[in-house]
Amino acid sequence: MRIKPLFFSGGAMNTTLTVKTTSKTEFIEITGDVQKAIQSDGIDDGVCLLFVPHTTAGITINESADPSVKSDILMVLNKMVPWKEAYRHLEGNSPAHIKSSIVGSSELIAVEGGRLKLGTWQGVFFCEFDGPRTRKVHIRLL
Amino acid sequence: MRIKPLFFSGGAMNTTLTVKTTSKTEFIEITGDVQKAIQSDGIDDGVCLLFVPHTTAGITINESADPSVKSDILMVLNKMVPWKEAYRHLEGNSPAHIKSSIVGSSELIAVEGGRLKLGTWQGVFFCEFDGPRTRKVHIRLL
Amino acid sequence: MRIKPLFFSGGAMNTTLTVKTTSKTEFIEITGDVQKAIQSDGIDDGVCLLFVPHTTAGITINESADPSVKSDILMVLNKMVPWKEAYRHLEGNSPAHIKSSIVGSSELIAVEGGRLKLGTWQGVFFCEFDGPRTRKVHIRLL
Numbered sequence: 001m002r003i004k005p006l007f008f009s010g011g012a013m014n015t016t017l018t019v020k021t022t023s024k025t026e027f028i029e030i031t032g033d034v035q036k037a038i039q040s041d042g043i044d045d046g047v048c049l050l051f052v053p054h055t056t057a058g059i060t061i062n063e064s065a066d067p068s069v070k071s072d073i074l075m076v077l078n079k080m081v082p083w084k085e086a087y088r089h090l091e092g093n094s095p096a097h098i099k100s101s102i103v104g105s106s107e108l109i110a111v112e113g114g115r116l117k118l119g120t121w122q123g124v125f126f127c128e129f130d131g132p133r134t135r136k137v138h139i140r141l142l
Numbered sequence: 143m144r145i146k147p148l149f150f151s152g153g154a155m156n157t158t159l160t161v162k163t164t165s166k167t168e169f170i171e172i173t174g175d176v177q178k179a180i181q182s183d184g185i186d187d188g189v190c191l192l193f194v195p196h197t198t199a200g201i202t203i204n205e206s207a208d209p210s211v212k213s214d215i216l217m218v219l220n221k222m223v224p225w226k227e228a229y230r231h232l233e234g235n236s237p238a239h240i241k242s243s244i245v246g247s248s249e250l251i252a253v254e255g256g257r258l259k260l261g262t263w264q265g266v267f268f269c270e271f272d273g274p275r276t277r278k279v280h281i282r283l284l
Numbered sequence: 285m286r287i288k289p290l291f292f293s294g295g296a297m298n299t300t301l302t303v304k305t306t307s308k309t310e311f312i313e314i315t316g317d318v319q320k321a322i323q324s325d326g327i328d329d330g331v332c333l334l335f336v337p338h339t340t341a342g343i344t345i346n347e348s349a350d351p352s353v354k355s356d357i358l359m360v361l362n363k364m365v366p367w368k369e370a371y372r373h374l375e376g377n378s379p380a381h382i383k384s385s386i387v388g389s390s391e392l393i394a395v396e397g398g399r400l401k402l403g404t405w406q407g408v409f410f411c412e413f414d415g416p417r418t419r420k421v422h423i424r425l426l
Binding site: 230 | 331344345346347350352353355356357359360361364386387388391392393394396401402403404405406426
């Protein structure tokens with residue numbers, strides 16, 4: 001994963017992560033990359049907005065200790081939203097758009113002492129619903 | 143759609159959009175109205191909170207290019223949450239409350255150079271789940 | 285419920301609520317506690333981030349007037365996410381993790397004149413999906 005600083009205005013961090021996904025649907029943990037971006041920016045305290053500028057992907061916070069959790073979440077989302085349905089959108093990726101609206105496009109996390117203030121078991125996951133693709137996550141400090 | 147400025151405190155934008163919905167369930171794109179509110183306020187840079195003060199509606203970010211996407215999302219949400227169920231809430235609009243909690247009541251979007259920093263295909267949609275009604279979306283700049 | 289102030293940096297409120305849940309799955313309204321925390325901090329105007337540092341719980345905004353609404357939302361979430369499935373996570377609480385990602389881990393609410401700027405029918409609910417447990421909600425003013 002590559003971290004590309006975009007610009008810095010008024011001291012506010014403004015960075016974009018690049019995430020390469022390898023499957024049709026996949027959760028990729030980006031906690032470490034977000035943490036690195038914050039540290040390289042010298043941010044000590046604030047609130048961090050993570051924003052996915054895509055309509056067939058999302059972002060979520062969930063357990064990072066056991067990788068089975070992310071595959072269980074994905075399995076149920078993939079069952080909840082039918083692959084075959086009377087979809088009108090002709091690109092064939094309506095299920096991905098729907099999962100994006102269920103999971104959401106952004107997360108907001110406090111930063112304290114230079115670290116993301118997450119719970120013990122929490123990690124941040126980029127949610128690919130129509131991969132494989134090269135994706136972006138905007139990071140902005142408020 | 144009507145834009146009604148409420149008050150301005152410490153330079154922070156604080157505005158409310160009025161959205162008139164015409165169907166029981168419906169997604170209405172409000173990207174242009176939010177953009178207009180930001181511009182009329184002269185906001186150049188910041189982060190914009192969009193907040194829906196209703197419990198049977200929501201707000202989401204998804205594809206704005208093809209209107210079929212919003213109807214596909216709505217179709218699946220309407221199938222996922224049963225219209226008939228052993229609901230205890232007597233007003234008959236429990237499905238709308240449930241969809242509201244699934245989709246969420248707010249979105250947070252960066253503003254750069256006076257424009258919402260959305261991805262190429264992204265638009266902002268007001269989600270009516272118990273219309274038709276006259277609804278509000280609060281816009282606040284952080 | 286107990287309110288424990290953590291620390292105050294640069295005037296920004298930074299507090300944690302403790303929520304004791306008593307059931308496996310349960311919505312507990314915390315609007316009053318959040319309001320109290322804001323008032324005891326003398327916050328007049330701003331935006332308030334509510335963040336749940338757990339991966340088997342969530343937070344949502346929905347109707348507070350009729351308690352049937354929260355039980356209807358919970359009933360449908362509990363049906364949408366199967367209790368028995370080919371889950372790989374061995375702790376047996378995958379359904380809770382999945383509901384957490386559907387409902388979300390945070391809410392962002394404006395504060396005006398010392399009060400949460402919620403709609404007439406809106407309340408804030410802590411969502412327990414794997415209780416009973418003692419839980420936390422971080423409150424931070426932006």
